[in-house]
Amino acid sequence: MPIADSDVKWVTAPKIGLMEQLYLPAIFEGLQTTVRHTAKTLFGDGAVTQQYPEVEPKLPPNYRGVHRLNRDEQGRVKCVACYMCSTACPAHCIDIVAAPSPWPDREKYPETFVIDELRCIYCGMCEQACPVDAIELTTLYDLTGLSREELMFDKEKLLSVFDETVKAGTDPIRTRAGRLSVASELPVDVGLTNSSSAQS
């Protein structure tokens, strides 16, 4: 099939003059660039290198690092144990055991909530799946441990990550920590019944 004329742009190579043919001026021009960069890095602060252990990188707030489990305004775990995250998780690394909620505003809560941080691929699907913004990925990136068990983060650990990041002011920008979100805010008089959630 011929190429359409509208897709073709004809260009001719620029004519080479005596200076270009000599090569040397072009080489000097190139050397200038090299020397400029060298001098800038050497004498100025042109280097882009980050001195990692001494200087911590400034990560964007939408960085996907270690998870946290958010608390609501009363300090309780926000999670309603809906299993959405563990269903969405492509790495199958979220393990939840649900139990009847001790609080009146929800049906269930997670009795245990364990994320295997070593199996996780930090894709952020759990965060997107969660209907109540209970799980979030933070900007913590330097995750180390001496054993595999150490990196199975349980509910307490995940909640403590929340406390830490809130204290450090490094909240992720994606979701709002604090109150439970819309999905959990059902009218009080309707109650938490199956029929009402089916209607909505």
Added chain:
Amino acid sequence: MGTSLELGFNFWITLLFIALMMGVLQGTCAYLILAERKISAWAQDRLGPNRVGPWGLLQPIADGIKFLLKEDIIPDHVDKLFYLLAPCIAVSTALLAFAVVPFGPTTPPPVLLDYRQVPPQAVWPQTVEEEKAVLEADREHAKRTNDKTYEEKLKEYNDTIQFVIAPHVNIGIVFNFAVGSLAVYGVLLGGWSSNDKYSMLGGLRSSAQLISYEIPMGLSVLGVLAVTGSLNLETIIDYQVKHGWNVFYQPLAALLFITSVFAECNRLPFDLPEAEQELVGGYHTEYSAMKFALFFLGEYTHMITTSFLIAILFFGGWHFPGTNALSGVGGILVKLIVIAAKMVLFIIFFMLIRWTLPRFRFDQLMGLTWKVLLPLALVNIVCVIIIKQFHLSEWLLLPLSLGTLFLVAGLALYMPRQRPRAPIRLAAHVASGPPAVLQDHEIID
């Protein structure tokens, strides 16, 4: 040979120099690698190695220890003898070539003249009788003119410390080229005996490249030798001390020499034998630990030697305006620093060029030496010969040199160019057909 003319070199001083220079060379090589890494980093807006010691200054030592302690793997499929021989050749030729290169102040060795002939000519007596006769004539001449005899001059020469491992080597530069270019065997054997395709390709490329670039390199030096009238590097420096640096007379030769040196040292833009992006590692792909380090050592020693050679042949060696009159230890120190500074400058230039020019394609590489450097070098020699033959002023060489360069560049403008192939092939598929500019080219479908 007769006893009187024996090259009475001082055994202990020579031994000391050899030991000293071996150490200094290896240390310099190690730190050149650090310099290379640092300059590479700076040119790319990075900081480079800075963890071992202040500013990374202990990095070469750490590298050395790593190379020594690493497991020395010899793959099963290699030709063991040549595989082991290759790095040895690479290093030993590079070190041997350094033997005749002055690295500090030197004086030119005396020349034995045969005063029985008119005009007297330099001779190198072949028999004891001839030598006796020549020396006799020399003594008589000395008595007549109240000059020192050759033997006295030789003694004086031997008694002053010459900063060169092997002083009084009359074939100096030829020896250097001959031994230095043996390094290609190291590369070739390494590539061939490794018995794998990448190494083989690296070795092949390097043999073609090194042999081709040897020619313009030798030819560009011929001009200097013709003007100086000696192959001895000490004498070449002495000539420049008296007449001014060769680069002012023969800038074209200097340019050709420097370009060829880049190719000889496998430096970018001519680093095809070890093009990492294409050949994994080139000829040293299969080498590890100390054997790999030896290749590196050879390469960097080669770089040091050739940088010294550039300084000596074209930039006056240890000479710098004003330092000539200095004598004593201070003078020696200043001259040592001058020649070392020139060497370091050229090496830094090598490294900066590395981050300036992209690698040549193989046909461009060969085209550059056979179609550009070689003719230019020949023209340069012809110019020098004309000047020498008709006893014209050597300053005429400067305009001749530069004129040649511009003339050739100008001529190249009118040379028929290779036709662009890909666009023409594509043009056949365009609906309205190729435009008029391409119409007279043959269209390949």
